[in-house]
Amino acid sequence: MHVAFCAAVLVFLIAPILVVVPLSFNAEPYFTFTEGMLRLDADAYSLRWYASIVEDEAWLRALVNSLVIGVSATAVATVLGTLAALGLASPAMPGRPLVMGLLISPMVTPVIISAAGFFFFYSSLGLAQTHLGLILAHAALGTPFVVITVTATLAGFDVNLTRAAASLGAGPWRTFRRVQLPLIAPGVLSGALFAFATSFDEVVAVLFMGGIDQRTIPRQMWSGIREQISPAILAVATFLIAFALLLMGVVEWLRRRGSQAD
Amino acid sequence: MNAGISAYVEFEGVHKSYDGETEVVRDLHLSVQEGEFLTLLGPSGSGKTTCLMMLAGFEAPTRGAIRLGGRTIHDVPPRQRNIGMVFQNYALFPHLTVGENLKFPLEVRGMDKGDADERVRDALRLVRLEGFEGRRPGELSGGQQQRVAIARALVFEPRLVLMDEPLGALDRRLREEMQFEIRRIQRTLGVTVIYVTHDQQEAMVMSDRVAVFNRGRIEQVAAPEVLYEEPERPFVATFIGDNNLLRGAIVDIDGDFCQVAFGEHTITAFLVSARSVGDTVVLAVRPERIGLAGEPGTYRNEFVVPVSDVIFLGDHLLVRATMGERVDFVVKIPNIVGHGAVLPGDRVRIGWTATDCRALVPDED
Numbered sequence: 160m161h162v163a164f165c166a167a168v169l170v171f172l173i174a175p176i177l178v179v180v181p182l183s184f185n186a187e188p189y190f191t192f193t194e195g196m197l198r199l200d201a202d203a204y205s206l207r208w209y210a211s212i213v214e215d216e217a218w219l220r221a222l223v224n225s226l227v228i229g230v231s232a233t234a235v236a237t238v239l240g241t242l243a244a245l246g247l248a249s250p251a252m253p254g255r256p257l258v259m260g261l262l263i264s265p266m267v268t269p270v271i272i273s274a275a276g277f278f279f280f281y282s283s284l285g286l287a288q289t290h291l292g293l294i295l296a297h298a299a300l301g302t303p304f305v306v307i308t309v310t311a312t313l314a315g316f317d318v319n320l321t322r323a324a325a326s327l328g329a330g331p332w333r334t335f336r337r338v339q340l341p342l343i344a345p346g347v348l349s350g351a352l353f354a355f356a357t358s359f360d361e362v363v364a365v366l367f368m369g370g371i372d373q374r375t376i377p378r379q380m381w382s383g384i385r386e387q388i389s390p391a392i393l394a395v396a397t398f399l400i401a402f403a404l405l406l407m408g409v410v411e412w413l414r415r416r417g418s419q420a421d
Numbered sequence: 422m423n424a425g426i427s428a429y430v431e432f433e434g435v436h437k438s439y440d441g442e443t444e445v446v447r448d449l450h451l452s453v454q455e456g457e458f459l460t461l462l463g464p465s466g467s468g469k470t471t472c473l474m475m476l477a478g479f480e481a482p483t484r485g486a487i488r489l490g491g492r493t494i495h496d497v498p499p500r501q502r503n504i505g506m507v508f509q510n511y512a513l514f515p516h517l518t519v520g521e522n523l524k525f526p527l528e529v530r531g532m533d534k535g536d537a538d539e540r541v542r543d544a545l546r547l548v549r550l551e552g553f554e555g556r557r558p559g560e561l562s563g564g565q566q567q568r569v570a571i572a573r574a575l576v577f578e579p580r581l582v583l584m585d586e587p588l589g590a591l592d593r594r595l596r597e598e599m600q601f602e603i604r605r606i607q608r609t610l611g612v613t614v615i616y617v618t619h620d621q622q623e624a625m626v627m628s629d630r631v632a633v634f635n636r637g638r639i640e641q642v643a644a645p646e647v648l649y650e651e652p653e654r655p656f657v658a659t660f661i662g663d664n665n666l667l668r669g670a671i672v673d674i675d676g677d678f679c680q681v682a683f684g685e686h687t688i689t690a691f692l693v694s695a696r697s698v699g700d701t702v703v704l705a706v707r708p709e710r711i712g713l714a715g716e717p718g719t720y721r722n723e724f725v726v727p728v729s730d731v732i733f734l735g736d737h738l739l740v741r742a743t744m745g746e747r748v749d750f751v752v753k754i755p756n757i758v759g760h761g762a763v764l765p766g767d768r769v770r771i772g773w774t775a776t777d778c779r780a781l782v783p784d785e786d
Contacts, residue, residue: 317512323506
């Protein structure tokens with residue numbers, strides 16, 4: 160009974176995602192399983208949609224944009240989030256819960272509201288329809304993840320280690336680089352991965368802020384669905400699922416390594 | 422060990438309060454000579470660790486001055502104080518090897534690699550851990566980690582080393598071994614050590630002098646044997662070793678001695694500080710200074726008391742007796758041939774000399 164219920168929940172959660180995978184190998188330009196596919200007829204399957212996205216310049220440009228914006232936004236979010244978490248961990252920090260709440264607010268604010276805000280604010284700065292604008296917007300959305308993961312790692316950090324470093328003559332920068340950073344690295348890295356994933360599958364802010372030159376993969380999929388319905392989108396989706404699984408694997412590996420170090 | 426003539430470390434009228442109301446450290450005066458091993462001893466919450474943290478620079482005094490080598494150090498950040506520090510939980514950098522941990526302060530000081538390697542080797546030899554450079558702290562036992570922590574606090578040759586309950590996490594046998602070890606190292610290098618502990622035996626074994634802390638104040642600073650033989654406060658009398666305390670009023674004073682009324686008894690005692698007739702004093706008598714008086718007149722103070730319990734402890738016997746209102750009056754009798762059998766319910770004649778009975782000013786509370 161329990162097993163059946165759990166299985167039902169799992170199907171409910173992942174079936175809509177998994178169904179995309181076989182459909183992406185469809186030989187026909189349909190979003191449904193053809194009779195041939197159901198018969199497991201080899202001819203009913205093909206890699207044509209994968210070929211089509213590799214050949215299509217728009218998809219390649221979208222991939223480059225996604226990577227450029229994702230990596231840059233991750234770098235900004237990681238630096239800001241780590242610094243914020245370090246500051247928040249200091250007992251001398253006044254109003255900690257308030258500042259913490261403000262910092263993670265982008266996580267709970269509906270994206271559409273953030274995106275509208277980004278649009279109006281960055282337009283007045285002339286940053287709408289630029290890569291920089293999107294990088295900053297995605298950095299703002301990704302920073303809370305870094306703040307949370309680094310704060311969690313710092314909770315187990317022995318304050319005497321920084322005191323020891325100071326007593327041995329090290330300044331704040333050396334203490335950070337030689338003592339704190341190596342020990343909180345798993346938290347920093349998993350925060351960075353979450354920030355990257357946030358940027359990589361973000362579409363609302365890109366819709367508001369991005370021009371034709373800032374089309375990322377999710378944005379390209381969105382127009383793909385609206386303009387020419389083709390299983391090429393399913394091929395991209397499959398690629399994204401594989402990528403997400405890889406990221407999750409890395410995060411889990413980091414988490415285990417982090418807990419072993421204690 | 423009085424190498425220096427002027428004080429090397431000086432606390433002058435230091436107060437510390439975290440919330441502006443309760444003072445963790447109150448009006449502290451303390452000076453430490455160069456090359457001295459001074460222990461701050463007291464129960465937890467008595468302010469001793471706070472004093473150490475203020476000296477290290479991790480806490481700032483609310484009032485008063487702290488001087489190091491004659492200069493006030495309030496504006497000097499911890500990293501510029503050049504003070505070695507050993508923490509209770511070792512605080513070794515877990516991601517660095519033993520060698521890298523020791524080299525850390527040398528790198529900060531820009532020492533070249535060859536010299537640094539040699540210093541690290543010397544420091545490890547000093548703590549008897551030769552060849553441990555490549556190990557990680559996690560691979561070492563607690564005692565070995567503590568040795569590494571001590572080596573790291575010494576490797577950059579500071580003139581002052583602070584130790585905050587460094588042996589607190591070790592088991593008893595290892596703790597005793599390390600006490601001698603730390604003492605040996607301190608004597609070898611002639612470095613000044615300020616050591617914090619709540620373990621009075623540890624303080625006795627290691628220190629040139631001990632400062633006894635109680636509720637943010639120093640009750641007495643003296644060499645271990647002086648603290649034991651000549652306590653000036655009831656708190657010190659009971660915190661260092663055991664003591665029977667009897668509270669009574671002075672009825673007569675004769676030079677250094679006084680007569681104190683205790684119930685129906687009158688006890689002759691050594692008067693530690695100037696008092697007048699009628700003042701309340703606390704009499705402190707150590708259990709081992711009380712003897713069984715076979716013949717009346719053996720001691721200046723003699724009483725016949727009922728025995729409530731006798732505990733056999735191998736090399737000595739603890740006899741619990743009722744002395745006036747004190748039902749837990751303890752007499753310690755060495756287990757030597759012919760001590761005679763003492764049984765619960767017996768009435769025995771006990772006694773002690775006037776000099777072994779100190780009349781102290783009561784603790785304020």
